[in-house]
Amino acid sequence: MASTINPPAGAGTLMSGSHILLECLVREGVDLIFGYPGGVTLPFYDAMYDHQIQHVLVRHEQNAAFAAQGYSRATGKVGVCCATSGPGAMNLVTGLVDAMMDSIPVVAITGQVTSKLIGTDAFQEADTFGITRPATKHNFMVKHVSELPRIIHEAFYIATTGRPGPVLVDIPKDIFQGSTQYQPVDSIHLPGYKLYTEGHTGQIRRAAQMIWEAERPMVYAGGGIIHSHAHNELRELVELADLPCVNTLMGLGALPGNHRNFISMPGMHGSYAANMGMYNTDLIIALGVRFDDRVTGRLNAFAPHAKVIHVDIDPSEISKIRNAELPIVGDAKKVLTKLNKVMRELEPEMRAQKSSARAEWWNTIRGWMEQHPLKPEFSVDEIKPQHLMAEIDSISGGEAIVTTDVGQHQMWAAQLIRYNHPRLWINSGGLGTMGFGLPSAIGAQFACPDKLVFSICGDGGFQMSIPEFATIANHKLPVKIIVMNNGYLGMVRQWQELFYNNRLSEVTLDSFPEAHLLAGAYGFKGKTISKPEKLRPALLEAVNEPGPYFLNVRVTPFENVYPMVPAGGAINEMVLGQPQPVAVAS
Amino acid sequence: MRVVGVLAARNYNVESLTVARTLDDTLSRMTIVVDVEHKVRAQVVKQLNKLVNVLQAADLTEERSVAREMVLLRVRAEMSNRTAILKEAEIFQARVVDSSVEGFAIECTGDPEKLDEFIDLMRSYGEIEVTRSGLVAVTLEPKKLRLATPVPMGAAEEEEQERVLSK
Numbered sequence: 001m002a003s004t005i006n007p008p009a010g011a012g013t014l015m016s017g018s019h020i021l022l023e024c025l026v027r028e029g030v031d032l033i034f035g036y037p038g039g040v041t042l043p044f045y046d047a048m049y050d051h052q053i054q055h056v057l058v059r060h061e062q063n064a065a066f067a068a069q070g071y072s073r074a075t076g077k078v079g080v081c082c083a084t085s086g087p088g089a090m091n092l093v094t095g096l097v098d099a100m101m102d103s104i105p106v107v108a109i110t111g112q113v114t115s116k117l118i119g120t121d122a123f124q125e126a127d128t129f130g131i132t133r134p135a136t137k138h139n140f141m142v143k144h145v146s147e148l149p150r151i152i153h154e155a156f157y158i159a160t161t162g163r164p165g166p167v168l169v170d171i172p173k174d175i176f177q178g179s180t181q182y183q184p185v186d187s188i189h190l191p192g193y194k195l196y197t198e199g200h201t202g203q204i205r206r207a208a209q210m211i212w213e214a215e216r217p218m219v220y221a222g223g224g225i226i227h228s229h230a231h232n233e234l235r236e237l238v239e240l241a242d243l244p245c246v247n248t249l250m251g252l253g254a255l256p257g258n259h260r261n262f263i264s265m266p267g268m269h270g271s272y273a274a275n276m277g278m279y280n281t282d283l284i285i286a287l288g289v290r291f292d293d294r295v296t297g298r299l300n301a302f303a304p305h306a307k308v309i310h311v312d313i314d315p316s317e318i319s320k321i322r323n324a325e326l327p328i329v330g331d332a333k334k335v336l337t338k339l340n341k342v343m344r345e346l347e348p349e350m351r352a353q354k355s356s357a358r359a360e361w362w363n364t365i366r367g368w369m370e371q372h373p374l375k376p377e378f379s380v381d382e383i384k385p386q387h388l389m390a391e392i393d394s395i396s397g398g399e400a401i402v403t404t405d406v407g408q409h410q411m412w413a414a415q416l417i418r419y420n421h422p423r424l425w426i427n428s429g430g431l432g433t434m435g436f437g438l439p440s441a442i443g444a445q446f447a448c449p450d451k452l453v454f455s456i457c458g459d460g461g462f463q464m465s466i467p468e469f470a471t472i473a474n475h476k477l478p479v480k481i482i483v484m485n486n487g488y489l490g491m492v493r494q495w496q497e498l499f500y501n502n503r504l505s506e507v508t509l510d511s512f513p514e515a516h517l518l519a520g521a522y523g524f525k526g527k528t529i530s531k532p533e534k535l536r537p538a539l540l541e542a543v544n545e546p547g548p549y550f551l552n553v554r555v556t557p558f559e560n561v562y563p564m565v566p567a568g569g570a571i572n573e574m575v576l577g578q579p580q581p582v583a584v585a586s
Numbered sequence: 587m588r589v590v591g592v593l594a595a596r597n598y599n600v601e602s603l604t605v606a607r608t609l610d611d612t613l614s615r616m617t618i619v620v621d622v623e624h625k626v627r628a629q630v631v632k633q634l635n636k637l638v639n640v641l642q643a644a645d646l647t648e649e650r651s652v653a654r655e656m657v658l659l660r661v662r663a664e665m666s667n668r669t670a671i672l673k674e675a676e677i678f679q680a681r682v683v684d685s686s687v688e689g690f691a692i693e694c695t696g697d698p699e700k701l702d703e704f705i706d707l708m709r710s711y712g713e714i715e716v717t718r719s720g721l722v723a724v725t726l727e728p729k730k731l732r733l734a735t736p737v738p739m740g741a742a743e744e745e746e747q748e749r750v751l752s753k
Contacts, residue, residue, distance in 0.1 A: 189734075192733070194732065316636055
C-alpha cells in the first residue's frame with residue numbers, strides 16, 4: 001500500500017481493494033465523499049490521497065451521513081459517506097435511519113476489522129452489518145476482494161432505484177489491502193429485487209375517470225414526487241383538471257409554493273384550509289405519500305367521506321395505513337405521464353359533468369384559506385419567530401435552499417417560507433432528528449455552490465452540530481446559519497404547556513454562546529439580534545457576506561406553533577391559536 | 587436474520603419459522619407462521635418481498651397447501667406402561683427412534699393440533715421433553731417464481747439522466 005500512484009483502470013489490472021472501490025465509485029459518478037478516517041480505513045484513505053474524488057472531512061461521523069443526505073436531497077444524486085469500524089460506523093446509524101425514513105439514496109462505506117478478527121471483540125469492532133440491517137434499505141459485508149465491484153454497483157443500484165434509501169457496505173481492512181484482477185461489472189443481477197415502475201394501464205384509466213367524476217377532489221402529493229422528478233407531471237395534472245393540491249412536509253416544492261392551486265401543508269401543523277380540505281374531500285389522489293400519522297391525525301376521522309387513489313412505487317405503502325380503493329404501484333413520473341394522457345382523452349366528454357360542484361369546492365377552499373390563512377405575526381418589541389421566517393421568505397423569494405432540524409422552527413419554516421422548486425426544502429421529516437440542519441446544509445452547499453443556503457436551526461438542535469462550524473470554516477462555505485433562539489426546546493415545551501399542565505421539565509436552554517465570539521473563534525462573522533427593526537438588515541448583511549455567517553436571532557420565548565392537531569385528534573378539529581401565554585413559575 | 591428482523595420490527599407475532607436449503611443449494615425456503623389480524627396479512631407478505639434477498643414470499647393461508655410439523659419427544663416410561671405407550675404411538679403413526687430402560691424417544695409427524703394431542707397424551711404417562719420442528723408447508727398449486735432479470739450497468743443512471751434533462 002506504499003504506492004500512491006493511481007493504477008490505470010481496466011479489465012484484468014491487478015488492483016488493491018481500495019483502488020477497486022475508488023474505481024467503482026468513479027464509475028458511479030461519485031465526485032464527493034463526506035467522511036472521517038480511522039484505523040481500518042487507513043488503506044482506503046491512503047488510496048484517496050491523490051485520487052480525483054474529493055473527500056470532505058466532517059467533525060463527527062453522524063454529520064457525514066447528514067451531509068451526504070443534504071447533497072442527495074439537493075440534487076437527487078447519491079450521497080456518499082464513509083466511516084471507520086466500531087464507533088465510526090455506529091455514529092452513522094442515526095443518519096442512516098433518517099435517510100431510510102425519508103427515502104434518501106445514500107451509500108455508506110464503513111471499515112471493519114480484519115476478517116480474521118471478526119467476532120473476537122477486536123479493538124474498534126462492532127457488528128455493523130447486524131446493527132445497520134434495520135437502519136438501511138439493504139446492507140452488505142464484503143467477504144472477498146473479488147466481490148467488491150459487484151457489491152458496490154449493487155449498492156448504488158439498490159439505493160437509487162425503486163423507493164430510494166440508504167445502503168451500507170461494510171469492508172474489512174484486509175479487503176481494502178488485498179488485491180485482485182479488477183473485472184468491471186457490466187450488469188446488475190438481483191433476482192429478488194423486483195421493481196414495479198410502469199403502473200397498471202387499466203388502473204390508470206380508472207383513476208382518470210374517478211378524478212373527473214369527483215366533486216371535491218384533493219391531490220395529496222409527497223416526497224415521492226420529488227424523488228421521481230415528477231414535479232412537472234404533477235403540475236400538469238393539477239392544472240389540467242384544476243385540482244387543489246396539498247404537499248406534505250417531504251413534498252414541499254413538488255408544486256411551486258406560489259402556484260394558485262397550492263393549498264399548503266396538511267397535518268398536525270398544517271393550514272386550516274389544507275386540513276379542512278383533506279377532511280371534506282370525496283377523492284384523495286395520493287401521490288408518493290405514506291399517510292403518516294402526523295398528516296392523518298386520528299385515522300378514523302381522516303377524510304371520512306373520501307375514496308383513495310394511491311400511487312406509490314413501494315407496494316407495502318399501499319393500504320398500509322388507509323385502504324386504497326384504487327391502488328397503482330408505480331413510479332410517480334411514469335404513472336402521472338400516462339394518467340395525464342388519459343385525463344386529456346377523457347376531458348372533452350367529462351370536463352363539464354362536475355364543473356359546478358368543482359367550482360363550489362374551490363369557493364369553499366378559498367373561503368377556508370381566507371378565513372384562517374397561514375400568516376406571519378409581528379410585534380414591535382420582539383422578533384416573532386414567524387416574522388423571522390417571513391423575512392427569510394422575502395429574501396429567498398422561493399428560490400433559496402433551506403435546511404432545518406425538527407421542531408417549532410421547522411414547522412414555521414415549512415408554513416411560512418415558500419419553495420418554488422423541488423429540492424429546496426431539506427429537513428428531517430420522518431425521523432425528526434435534531435442536529436440535521438447544519439450538516440445537511442454543508443452537503444447542499446457543496447452540491448450547489450452558487451445557491452443561497454439557509455441553515456435554520458433552533459437553539460437546541462444547533463448545539464448538537466456546532467462542531468461542523470469547523471467544516472464550514474475550512475471550506476469557506478457561504479452557508480447562512482440562522483438560529484431561531486427562544487431559549488427553549490420549543491416544541492417539547494409547547495407540549496408540556498398544552499398537555500402536561502405547564503410543568504416545564506428540562507426544556508430551558510441557558511448558557512447559549514455569544515454568537516460573534518463563537519463564529520469569530522472559527523474565523524467568520526456572527527451576530528445576535530433581538531429587535532424587530534434589526535432583523536431585515538441583519539439578514540441582508542448575512543446574505544451579502546461572501547463567506548459563512550452565523551445569525552443568532554432572539555425571538556419571543558413563548559410563541560407556539562398553530563394551527564395544531566393534538567396527537568390523536570381529528571384533523572378538522574384544529575387548535576387555531578395561542579390560548580394565553582403562561583409564564584414559568586420562578 | 588433479515589426476515590426475523592423485519593417481522594420483529596413490524597411487531598408481527600412469529601409462531602414458528604423453519605428454514606432449510608432447496609434443490610438449488612444457494613437458496614433456502616422458509617415456512618413462517620405469523621399470528622396477525624386478517625387485514626395485516628397482505629402487509630406481512632409485502633414487507634418480506636421488500637427484502638432484497640427474498641426471491642418471493644407468498645401467503646398460503648387460503649391456498650390449497652399441505653402443512654406438517656414434526657415433534658421429537660422423550661418420555662420416561664415405567665416398565666408397567668411401556669406397552670401402553672407403544673400402542674398410543676402406533677395410533678398416532680409415531681415411530682420409536684430410541685428405546686432405553688428410562689423410556690422412549692418418539693418421532694411424530696402431523697398437523698400441529700394432532701401433535702398437541704399426542705404431546706398431551708404422552709404427558710399423562712410421565713415426565714416428557716419435547717422438541718417441535720415448527721411448521722413446514724408446500725402449496726398444491728404450482729407457482730412460477732417471478733424473478734427480476736439482469737439490468738445492464740448504467741441503465742439506471744441513463745434513466746436518471748433523462749429524468750433530470752426532461753425537467
